[in-house]
Amino acid sequence: MRSSGQIDQGGAEGVPTGSPAAADPVADPREADFQALIDADQRIEPRDWMPDGYRKTLIRQIAQHAHSEIIGMQPEGNWITRAPSLRRKAILMAKVQDEAGHGLYLYCAAETLGVDRAELIDLLHQGRQKYSSIFNYPTLTWADVGAIGWLVDGAAITNQIPLCRCSFGPYARAMVRVCKEESFHQRQGFESLYTLSHGSPEQHEMAQDAVNRWWWPSIEMLGPPDTDSTHSAQSTAWGIKRFSNDALRQRFVDMVAPQAVVLGLTPPDPELRWNEQRGHYDFGEPDFEELRRVVGGDGPCNRQRAAHHLKAHEDGAWVREASAAYAAKHAATTAAA
Amino acid sequence: MSEETPAPLWEVFIRSKRGLSHNHVGSLHAPDAEMALRNARDVYTRRMEGVSIWVVPSAVITASSPDEKDSFFDPAADKPYRHPTFYSIPKEVQQL
Numbered sequence: 230m231r232s233s234g235q236i237d238q239g240g241a242e243g244v245p246t247g248s249p250a251a252a253d254p255v256a257d258p259r260e261a262d263f264q265a266l267i268d269a270d271q272r273i274e275p276r277d278w279m280p281d282g283y284r285k286t287l288i289r290q291i292a293q294h295a296h297s298e299i300i301g302m303q304p305e306g307n308w309i310t311r312a313p314s315l316r317r318k319a320i321l322m323a324k325v326q327d328e329a330g331h332g333l334y335l336y337c338a339a340e341t342l343g344v345d346r347a348e349l350i351d352l353l354h355q356g357r358q359k360y361s362s363i364f365n366y367p368t369l370t371w372a373d374v375g376a377i378g379w380l381v382d383g384a385a386i387t388n389q390i391p392l393c394r395c396s397f398g399p400y401a402r403a404m405v406r407v408c409k410e411e412s413f414h415q416r417q418g419f420e421s422l423y424t425l426s427h428g429s430p431e432q433h434e435m436a437q438d439a440v441n442r443w444w445w446p447s448i449e450m451l452g453p454p455d456t457d458s459t460h461s462a463q464s465t466a467w468g469i470k471r472f473s474n475d476a477l478r479q480r481f482v483d484m485v486a487p488q489a490v491v492l493g494l495t496p497p498d499p500e501l502r503w504n505e506q507r508g509h510y511d512f513g514e515p516d517f518e519e520l521r522r523v524v525g526g527d528g529p530c531n532r533q534r535a536a537h538h539l540k541a542h543e544d545g546a547w548v549r550e551a552s553a554a555y556a557a558k559h560a561a562t563t564a565a566a
Numbered sequence: 567m568s569e570e571t572p573a574p575l576w577e578v579f580i581r582s583k584r585g586l587s588h589n590h591v592g593s594l595h596a597p598d599a600e601m602a603l604r605n606a607r608d609v610y611t612r613r614m615e616g617v618s619i620w621v622v623p624s625a626v627i628t629a630s631s632p633d634e635k636d637s638f639f640d641p642a643a644d645k646p647y648r649h650p651t652f653y654s655i656p657k658e659v660q661q662l
Contacts, residue, residue: 276632337592347572556598
């Protein structure tokens with residue numbers, strides 16, 4: 230899977246949000262009941278009263294998460310026709326299909342907040358809603374498919390597991406489903422990279438090259454550092470965000486660093502080492518300037534990804550028109566009978 | 567950008583195995599019931615999660631309002647005698 234901390238932090242992309250600063254100074258009396266439910270670790274359901282900022286924050290976050298799933302089909306879809314075996318091809322198709330499914334679970338959750346999926350897709354096409362920075366990197370070799378499964382899906386899982394306990398019921402339920410399916414994604418990636426790494430010297434080199442390119446973007450996709458994270462406090466109070474970006478990043482590095490040893494691959498971070506005292510891995514400073522650039526639209530593939538999505542949407546218009554016409558005709562026949 | 571009318575929304579219910587009732591799993595868009603069923607199969611049962619699917623147009627569902635939940639569910643709140651634990655039974659009665 231596929232979400233990223235930086236999209237959970239509206240501030241990173243300068244998308245206006247219903248932040249506390251924008252909240253109505255005259256507090257609604259229902260707000261106390263709402264907050265009491267959250268503080269009691271209860272879930273908020275779609276028809277409950279909720280502050281405007283909560284609704285807006287969730288729509289933005291869930292939509293951007295959904296867009297990430299859908300755009301995330303592109304880098305891997307790029308390799309379906311060239312997968313090295315039927316087994317790998319079947320696995321990759323199943324995975325890309327899952328990403329489509331995850332996008333749909335999430336659009337469905339967003340729609341319970343009173344927006345229509347078509348509106349959200351328009352916002353994506355207009356560049357007014359973002360998706361995860363990670364999908365703006367190209368997949369240059371077959372090994373990239375393995376690296377994405379291991380690292381990108383690994384980072385996404387780290388971010389998504391706490392979202393299974395998010396205060397908004399439909400989002401939390403969608404995340405439970407996503408996380409269940411996601412563990413296959415990470416394992417197939419690990420297995421694929423392991424096979425390459427223990428194959429011929431050329432295959433090993435290809436796996437190492439993929440890890441060199443995907444390591445830092447995966448660490449960066451967990452979002453800007455806590456010091457730059459503008460919406461964390463309110464999102465935490467609302468039970469949307471459970472752990473800070475830096476805490477999730479540490480958890481991710483602690484998970485993948487020992488796995489890299491088993492893979493026989495070396496992460497491109499000379500500062501990566503176990504810190505006995507902290508009980509965690511130390512690691513180098515991610516290039517957050519690069520993250521800002523990629524989120525801001527200047528990654529290697531931003532234009533290509535957006536153009537492809539728009540083209541696929543427009544090319545599919547005749548299918549939607551035809552099925553609507555068929556449904557209308559069929560409804561008329563049924564009514565007449 | 568999109569001038570098309572979005573396909574209607576359907577709520578999806580799935581029976582995960584024989585002997586269990588259908589549970590709500592989510593929603594999806596489809597132009598008609600038949601397509602809604604096919605889409606529901608692809609979206610919600612990729613791993614054999616179901617043996618039967620219902621799709622219902624979201625627009626036809628009538629729901630209780632959360633605003634009046636206290637008064638709406640009130641009638642049940644003061645009737646503990648509807649529960650077996652309300653009754654004290656002499657100890658010598660082993661099973662009742």
